[in-house]
Amino acid sequence: MKKLRHISMLIILGVFCLSVATVMAQDAPKDTTKKKEKHKVSFKDSLDHAFDLSNYMIYAGGFVLVPVPITEPALGGIGGALVPVFLKQRAPLIDTVNGKVRIRRINPDITGALAMYTANNSWMAGLFRGGTFAKPNITYRAMAAYGSLNLSFYHTFPVIGEKEFKFNFKVVPIYLQALKQFGNNNRWSAGIQYLFLDAKISSKGDNMPDFVTSKELNSIISQVGGVFQYDSRDNIFTPNKGVRLQADFFWSNSILGSDYNSWQIDYSAIGYTPIFKKLIGGLRIEGQQSLGSPPFYTLPFVNLRGVPSGRYQGKATLQSEVETRWDFYKRWSAVFYGGTGVAYDKWSDMFANDLVYSYGTGFRYLIARKFGLRMGADVARGPEKWAYYIVFGSSWLR
Structure with missing residues (x-):
């Protein structure tokens, strides 16, 4: 859940929760009796009697309260x-494919x-809101919000060099997506997406900097795009194997009611594979490209642990990160990772600009065995300082 850079971090939060809730409901046992039985919610696993949230997630009675730390x-x-x-559970769909009767399970409405x-x-x-149009096998997602965000941006001047500027954003984002799944195993999907953003900007300093245009103080972004995805991961939380490939784009134009004419292209590849029995390796490669004349606050930035969002911006970015997870004792794991990225305005500058790097370590605990969900914390060192993160599932949740 990938889109208007700074603002998108919060849009993605809601969209991700749709995915979390969908998987929890899919894996929950279905009641086949006319009279529902009450299940005692236990916070201990039935196998090793360790602390575990699986039963709570399954038998929450249609309601789940997801706390999400933001670090x-x-x-x-x-x-x-x-x-x-x-x-809200949906009844299975019975249809015929190539003369054979098939019972297809439908995701719950969320x-x-x-x-x-x-x-x-x-x-x-x-x-x-998330739901499914059952017969054509189309899933949809929708989100609307209002917020006040305090964010820093950096600008380099010829004489004084780099300077930090602090802004307040009053934003109204609306995001819509519809994806059609296809193929025998539904690993492939494609669809359309739309993003509307009403943004009002004010300076947290004495004066508004010169690089902010008058149009950017109060403007509307309206953009439509497409999504193409392949996903073979064994679960969306903390995968042990599988690949997720995605490419998406947005087109913003005055025809759509936008104040800007621009394109945004995103592409990513995330893969996991067992190296040894208790050692899982992962690789992430991701890039963004902005074309036309977008507002300054939507430009791509280097997205690595240990590097503040928006710290290194350009019209394009490219980054890569590797991670290993060592399941060393029962439910406990240690992770080690490192990555590098670059932000640039022209392709010819990609190798001329300084690389941004980060590295770190952390731990995970298998907090919901039936879902393969691990949770923990990471500490990361970027080019300037240390940072910490609370991790729910994986740092590469997309």
Whole structure:
């Protein structure tokens, strides 16, 4: 869940919760009796009797409250979001394929809310909805929110060099997506997406800097695009094997009611494979390209742990990160990772600009065995300072 860079971090949060709720509902046992039995919710696993949230996630009675820690340095370093999610089961669809009767399971309808607050007084509230058009096998997602975000941007001047500028953004984002799954195993999907963003900007300093145009102080972004995806991961939370490939784009134009004429192209490849029995290796390659005349706050930035969001921006970025997870004792794991990236304005400058790097370590605990869900914390060192992150599932959740 990948889109308008800074603002998209919060849009993605809601869209990701749709995916989380969908998987939890899919894996939950279905009631085949006319009278529902009450299940005792236990926080101990039935196999090893360790602390485990699987039964809570399965037998939550259609309601799940997802707490999401926010440790992004660009948003103050600490904060959190509460995401209450309501699930409504859908009856299976019985159809005929090549003369054979097939019973196809339908994802539940999902409705939820989002409330977020961070240490630098950034906040956001919103609603989201996800569902399925069963016969054509099309899934849809929708989200709308309102928030006030305090973010820093950096600009380099010829004489004084780089300088930090702090802004407040009053934003109204609306995101819509529809994906059609196809293929025998539904690993392939393609569809369309739309993003509307009403943004009002004010300076947190004395004066508005010269690189901010008058149009950017109060403007509307309206853009439509496409999504192409292949996903063979064994689960969306903490995969042990599989690949996820995605390419998407956005087109913004005055025809759509936008104040900007621009293109945005995103592409990513994430893969996992067992190296040894208890050692999992991962690789992430990701890039972004912005064309035309987008507003300064939507330009791509280097996205690595240990590097604040928006710190290194350009019209294009390319980054790569490797990670290993060592399941060394029962439910406990250690992770080690490192990555590098570059932001540039022209392809000819890609290898001329300085590389941004980061590295770090962390731990994971298998907190929901039936879902393969691990949770933990990472510490990372970037070019300038250390940062920490609370990790739910994987740092590469997309």
